[in-house]
Amino acid sequence: MIELASYVGGEWVKGTSTSDLFNPSTEETVAKTGTAGVDFGKALTHARSTGGPALRAMNFAERAELLKAAAKAIHAHRDELMKLAIENAGNTRSDAKFDIDGATGTLQYYGDLGSQLGATNVIEDAEAFQLARSPRLYGAHAWVPRRGVAVHVNAFNFPAWGLAEKAACAWLAGMPVISKPATSTAVVAWRITQILIEAKVLPDGALSLIAGSAGNLLDQLTGQDVLAFTGSSDTGTMLRSGKTVTSQNVRVNVEADSLNAAVLGPDVGAGAETLNLFIGDVFRDMTQKAGQKCTAIRRVYVPKDRVSDVVALLEERLASIKVGNPADESVTMGPVATAQQLRDVRAGIGKLATCAKIVRGGADPVEGIGAPKNKGYFVAPTLLVSDSPSVTDVAHSHEVFGPVATIMAYDGTAASVSALVCGGGGGLVSSVYSDDKDFVRNTVLGIAPFHGRVTIGSEKIAGQAIPPGTVMPSMIHGGPGRAGSGEELGGKRGLAFYMQRVALQGDRALVEGVLGKR
Numbered sequence: 474m475i476e477l478a479s480y481v482g483g484e485w486v487k488g489t490s491t492s493d494l495f496n497p498s499t500e501e502t503v504a505k506t507g508t509a510g511v512d513f514g515k516a517l518t519h520a521r522s523t524g525g526p527a528l529r530a531m532n533f534a535e536r537a538e539l540l541k542a543a544a545k546a547i548h549a550h551r552d553e554l555m556k557l558a559i560e561n562a563g564n565t566r567s568d569a570k571f572d573i574d575g576a577t578g579t580l581q582y583y584g585d586l587g588s589q590l591g592a593t594n595v596i597e598d599a600e601a602f603q604l605a606r607s608p609r610l611y612g613a614h615a616w617v618p619r620r621g622v623a624v625h626v627n628a629f630n631f632p633a634w635g636l637a638e639k640a641a642c643a644w645l646a647g648m649p650v651i652s653k654p655a656t657s658t659a660v661v662a663w664r665i666t667q668i669l670i671e672a673k674v675l676p677d678g679a680l681s682l683i684a685g686s687a688g689n690l691l692d693q694l695t696g697q698d699v700l701a702f703t704g705s706s707d708t709g710t711m712l713r714s715g716k717t718v719t720s721q722n723v724r725v726n727v728e729a730d731s732l733n734a735a736v737l738g739p740d741v742g743a744g745a746e747t748l749n750l751f752i753g754d755v756f757r758d759m760t761q762k763a764g765q766k767c768t769a770i771r772r773v774y775v776p777k778d779r780v781s782d783v784v785a786l787l788e789e790r791l792a793s794i795k796v797g798n799p800a801d802e803s804v805t806m807g808p809v810a811t812a813q814q815l816r817d818v819r820a821g822i823g824k825l826a827t828c829a830k831i832v833r834g835g836a837d838p839v840e841g842i843g844a845p846k847n848k849g850y851f852v853a854p855t856l857l858v859s860d861s862p863s864v865t866d867v868a869h870s871h872e873v874f875g876p877v878a879t880i881m882a883y884d885g886t887a888a889s890v891s892a893l894v895c896g897g898g899g900g901l902v903s904s905v906y907s908d909d910k911d912f913v914r915n916t917v918l919g920i921a922p923f924h925g926r927v928t929i930g931s932e933k934i935a936g937q938a939i940p941p942g943t944v945m946p947s948m949i950h951g952g953p954g955r956a957g958s959g960e961e962l963g964g965k966r967g968l969a970f971y972m973q974r975v976a977l978q979g980d981r982a983l984v985e986g987v988l989g990k991r
């Protein structure tokens with residue numbers, strides 16, 4: 474039994490009362506944690522007064538070395554972290570690699586970016602320019618680190634990547650981090666924090682961890698602090714409208730849920746490489762992490778006359794899935810993460826069944842391979858089909874966060890499929906699979922304003938395509954509307970949230986001196 478602690482004020486603190494964290498395959502308790510009695514004010518003060526100044530005393534190139542060292546330290550414990558992810562989150566080894574290698578890859582990416590930014594603490598935003606008639610009077614914009622603390626509240630599905638992708642940007646920008654993983658799967662984030670603290674790769678105060686409820690942490694934020702949240706829309710809305718957050722104008726980024734779509738173009742025939750890519754992406758997103766990915770494809774739009782072919786191809790792939798305890802190596806899809814998740818997914822399948830027909834799987838209990846009888850939060854991969862979808866259908870408004878997707882027929886035109894996709898109210902990513910230039914252009918431009926990212930799957934890149942569900946640090950992540958209206962990552966753009974953009978105007982030599990150019 475692991476007893477988790479929070480890392481605040483430069484020391485490990487256990488809560489005075491705890492609750493259990495479970496193995497979702499066996500329902501056995503794997504850890505205990507709690508934050509009652511933890512001094513959140515001390516955590517904030519320590520981060521602001523010790524971690525922040527230490528990070529800001531370094532330039533980008535020096536902070537880049539911290540990120541690279543953090544990536545190395547985490548990678549050195551990869552096997553141990555994967556074991557914890559299997560036990561506490563029901564990940565298969567492949568799911569766990571996706572999370573942990575995503576964490577180290579993102580830290581390494583931002584480490585490399587920091588090295589390129591070099592020995593400066595200020596980023597110039599576009600070129601400086603002459604402001605008036607005199608060539609002496611100059612205007613410029615610069616990014617400087619904020620003086621507060623970056624509070625990161627993360628979802629249960631990516632305990633490693635969630636911590637690292639947010640922290641990489643904050644640390645490189647020069648802000649200390651207080652990370653709060655979701656309680657149910659906090660073991661991996663807790664262990665990563667231990668690894669980083671033990672390896673002494675970060676300055677004191679640069680990383681704190683809240684292993685449980687956030688208590689009154691958010692009530693003590695100020696206008697120099699930032700709050701980056703990932704999780705459900707409901708929690709995002711609640712945190713964004715918190716009294717202190719609004720009265721102090723705390724900068725907030727929300728990454729919420731999303732009904733990501735995949736569109737098959739009318740030109741894609743049987744046996745085409747583009748069709749194989751499309752089927753592979755839908756199949757992967759339904760089953761990887763048991764469908765618990767914010768970027769997973771939930772809505773699948775297929776021309777009316779191709780629906781039965783697509784259903785047959787997906788059914789063939791889904792038949793190979795072995796649901797069970799990932800500790801058993803034959804298992805290819807684990808359980809959902811918690812008992813509440815299981816209840817929500819089952820109820821969600823029931824809701825979807827009011828507008829679509831279940832053709833595979835469903836909400837019935839599943840006996841998991843390698844799990845004790847009647848134990849574990851298992852769901853069968855579930856495929857539904859709707860022959861005449863409408864934007865008012867629940868499939869366009871309710872996210873089922875599990876191994877579930879709905880195939881919906883459309884008439885083969887870019888205009889009608891764009892209207893259906895946009896009916897999801899704004900998303901993180903959607904993908905269009907077609908080799909017809911006009912269809913791709915019209916559909917991509919039709920749906921782009923409602924998305925943070927659109928991927929195009931086609932024959933020429935089929936062998937090297939990056940799946941839409943994979944978030945790359947070089948590409949922005951986030952989306953408008955129900956996806957939270959946030960934006961993370963995207964290379965240098967990811968630093969902006971943690972920095973203040975300031976306009977500078979005055980004598981050219983002095984302005985350029987501030988920018989470190991003279």
Ligand code: NAP
Binds near residue numbers: 627687712727901
């Ligand atoms: P959640 O229930 O909204 O919880 C998210 C986080 O918020 C957890 O750390 C939770 O802590 C915390 N939280 C809840 N109430 C809080 C409060 N009053 N004050 C401070 N923190 C609070 O979401 P989830 O079930 O973990 O995650 C699933 C959802 O996240 C899905 O809807 C998915 O689409 C979305 N998601 C989005 C992205 C993205 O990048 N857009 C990525 C992953 C997941 P406790 O665990 O301690 O309650």
